Structures are given as structure tokens and as C-alpha cells.
Amino acid sequence: MPRSRFAASLSTPKVEVAIDMGHPLLNVTVDGFLKIGTVAATRSAAEDVYHIVKKGSLSRHNVEQTLKKMCKEGAYWGTVAGVYVGMEYGMQRIRGTRxxxxxxxxxxxxxxxxxxxxxxxxxxxxxxxxxxxxxxxxxxxxxxxx
CATH class of the missing domain: 1.20.5 (Single alpha-helices involved in coiled-coils or other helix-helix interfaces)
Known part of the structure; x- marks a missing residue:
């Protein structure tokens, strides 16, 4: 009996942005803020686009609300991530091990x-x-x- 096999690989593009704040703690904190803040803002936008498409109408009010929500979610989750990676980095430095x-x-x-x-x-x-x-x-x- 003939068999077939499918082998594939899926890779995602890797985007690295380096912002040098002058200290490694600040670097990892800002990096965490930007990466997770961007993910949260994108998730918020996708959710709102879904609701707008489902409703079938787009207004200036919808766009303004979406932008406000994106900023709020991005800032909140970015801040939480920045605090976390900063704390983890600090623990690594204090304890001397990773x-x-x-x-x-x-x-x-x-x-x-x-x-x-x-x-x-x-x-x-x-x-x-x-x-x-x-x-x-x-x-x-x-x-x-x-």
C-alpha cells in the first residue's frame, strides 16, 4: 500500500530592535515593555476588528475607541512585562546565577x-x-x- 509523507517547517520572522539605554537592566526592561506591549496592542486591535466586521459598520468613534484601547492594553501589559524582566534580571545579578x-x-x-x-x-x-x-x-x- 503506497504511503505519502508531508514534511514541512514553519518559521516566523524574527525582528530584533536594539535600544541601548546605557545599563543592562534598563535595556531588558525597555525590551520587555516594547515586545509585550506590541503584542497586547495587536491583540486588542485584532479583537476590535473582529467586532467591527461582525457588526458590519465602521465609524470614526470605533477607530478612536480601538486606538485608545490599544494604547491602554499595550501600556499595561508592557509595563507588567518590563517590571517582570527587570525583576528577573535583578534576581540573576543578585544571586549570581541564571x-x-x-x-x-x-x-x-x-x-x-x-x-x-x-x-x-x-x-x-x-x-x-x-x-x-x-x-x-x-x-x-x-x-x-x-
């Missing part, structure tokens, strides 16, 4: 900081601290697998 523990501590500190800035509920801050550490650690372990 491992999953830096991600865990950086994620936990970022979760605590972002939560404390937006909530006065101590239980929520603790839960967000645990969540931030867990997500960052899981992401780091996934990076080892790939």
Missing part, C-alpha cells in the same frame, strides 16, 4: 507589585504573588523543554 528560581522570584515580586498598586485587598495581593511566581516558573520550565 535558573528557574530567578523567574519564580521575579514573577512573585511582579505579581505582588502590580496587585498592590491596583488593590488594597491583602488576600488578593498574596494570591497574585503566588500566581505570578507560578506562571513565571511554568514559563521558564516550558522554555527548557523547547
Amino acid at each position: 535558573d528557574w528560581k530567578n523567574a519564580m522570584i521575579g514573577g512573585a515580586l511582579t505579581g505582588a507589585l502590580v496587585s498592590a498598586a491596583s488593590s488594597n485587598n491583602k488576600d488578593k495581593v498574596v494570591m497574585d504573588t503566588i500566581t505570578g511566581g507560578a506562571i513565571a516558573t511554568a514559563a521558564e520550565f516550558l522554555n527548557y523543554l523547547i
Whole structure:
């Protein structure tokens, strides 16, 4: 019985933008802000385009709302990412080693900081601290697998 096989490879373009802020901590923080902020803004735009196409009408108000939402989402998620990569880099420098523990501590500190800035509920801050550490650690372990 004849068999056929399909082998292909999918690669994505890699875009690297280097912005030298004069210090490695600032460099990784700004890099994280720009990369994740761009992803968040793009996701927001795609979501709004979907809703506009589904509704079937486009207005100036829709465009203005989409741009505002893109800026807000990009700034928020970019800031969270910038804080996280800065914290992780700081942990790496303090501990003198690069491992999953830096991600865990950086994620936990970022979760605590972002939560404390937006909530006065101590239980929520603790839960967000645990969540931030867990997500960052899981992401780091996934990076080892790939």
C-alpha cells in the first residue's frame, strides 16, 4: 500500500530592535515593555476588528475607541512585562546565577507589585504573588523543554 509523507517547517520572522539605554537592566526592561506591549496592542486591535466586521459598520468613534484601547492594553501589559524582566534580571545579578528560581522570584515580586498598586485587598495581593511566581516558573520550565 503506497504511503505519502508531508514534511514541512514553519518559521516566523524574527525582528530584533536594539535600544541601548546605557545599563543592562534598563535595556531588558525597555525590551520587555516594547515586545509585550506590541503584542497586547495587536491583540486588542485584532479583537476590535473582529467586532467591527461582525457588526458590519465602521465609524470614526470605533477607530478612536480601538486606538485608545490599544494604547491602554499595550501600556499595561508592557509595563507588567518590563517590571517582570527587570525583576528577573535583578534576581540573576543578585544571586549570581541564571535558573528557574530567578523567574519564580521575579514573577512573585511582579505579581505582588502590580496587585498592590491596583488593590488594597491583602488576600488578593498574596494570591497574585503566588500566581505570578507560578506562571513565571511554568514559563521558564516550558522554555527548557523547547
